[in-house]
Amino acid sequence: MDDRTERLNRAFAALADPTRRDLVARLAVDDATVGELAEHYDMSLQAVSKHLKVLGDAGLVTRSKEAQRRPVHLDAEVFDLMSTWIERYRRRAEERYRRLDALLAEESDRARPSETEAS
Amino acid sequence: MDDRTERLNRAFAALADPTRRDLVARLAVDDATVGELAEHYDMSLQAVSKHLKVLGDAGLVTRSKEAQRRPVHLDAEVFDLMSTWIERYRRRAEERYRRLDALLAEESDRARPSETEAS
DNA sequence: CCAATTGTCAACCTGAAGGTTGAATAACGA
DNA sequence: TCGTTATTCAACCTTCAGGTTGACAATTGG
Structure with a gap:
């Protein structure tokens, strides 16, 4: 499996968990x-630490030990990767939908014979 | 958990599997x-059927029994939902990155005293 | 109407995900 | 240096995801 595929695996899997999406939302406001x-969560600190590790392994989050505080912060790069993937198929799905629409219109034209019909 | 949250859970989880992303890619070309x-896969038909069920439950795919062939097709709506979520945080992550950049520039300005420095 | 083809259901197995608690580690302040 | 604070590591448990096979259901073709 190529690298891109594995990165998408991890990124989508990471965001499939609502706690982790919430962490992302908080980190979008400020590092913490x-x-x-x-x-903010009804679970052990260790559990949250694990969630952050998952986000880290997915490349969605980076940890800097430099400063005395705020070690976790968001990283945009993997968001780009996911965004590109989704947009691609969103566009195609919409295209296909429009084409189906057109096809159905054509079909109902054919039901009531029309002068534009070829051979 | 609200409906939106659960739909995102299912959608992200569905696309976390490379086989399912590949199914989406194929269905973007044509129904099948x-x-x-x-x-196209080295697994049982039942396994593929299960994958399609997952995509269906996530609302990414619809099945029409009407026609004699091509029963599975892509649905754009949930792609919109995911796209919106991701874009939101992608934008914020990038913003925060630019702001950090600016902050670092400011810091290094402070190291070498500059005439633009206030107070 | 029968048979063939196609897809789903059910039971089962294995491994990983997400949580727990308790111990280990690392960095900081006094 | 020593204790405190913050975080991770390790072992464990339970549930779920993804695969298998075999039986069943349904739809189409002859």
Whole structure:
């Protein structure tokens, strides 16, 4: 399996969990420490730490030990990858929908014979 | 958990599997039957059927029993939902990145005293 | 109407996901 | 240096995801 595929696997899997999506939402507002984040959830700090590891392995989040606070922050790159994938198929699905629409219109034209009908 | 949350759970989870993303890619080209799709994978037809059920439950795919062939086709709506979610945080992550950039520039300005520095 | 083809259901297995608790580690302040 | 605080590691449990095979259901063709 190529690298791109595995990155998409991890990224989509990471965001399939509502707690992790919520973590992303919080980190979009401001960087925060594990402890700070954990306060908002009804689960152990260790569990939150695990969730952050999953987000980290997926490349959605980076940890900087540099500063004295705020070690976790969002990283945009993988969002790009997912966005590209989804947009591609969203566009195609919509296209196909429009084409189906056109086809159905054509069909109902054929039901009531029309002068534009070829051979 | 609200409906939107559960739909996102299912949608992201559905696309976390590479076989299912591949099914989506194929269905973006043309509708197909379970059997036709299954030929391309090294797994049982039942397994593919299950994957399609997951995609269906996630609302990414619809099945029409009407016609004699091509029963599975893509549905764009849930793609919209995911796209909106991702774009939102992609944008914020990028914003925060730019702001960090600016902050670092400011910091290095402060290191070498500059005339634009206030107070 | 019968048979063949096509798809789903059911039971089962294995491994991984998400949670727990308790111990280990690392960095900081006094 | 020593204790505190913050975080991760390790072992364990339970549930679920993804695959298998075999039996069943339904639809189409002759």
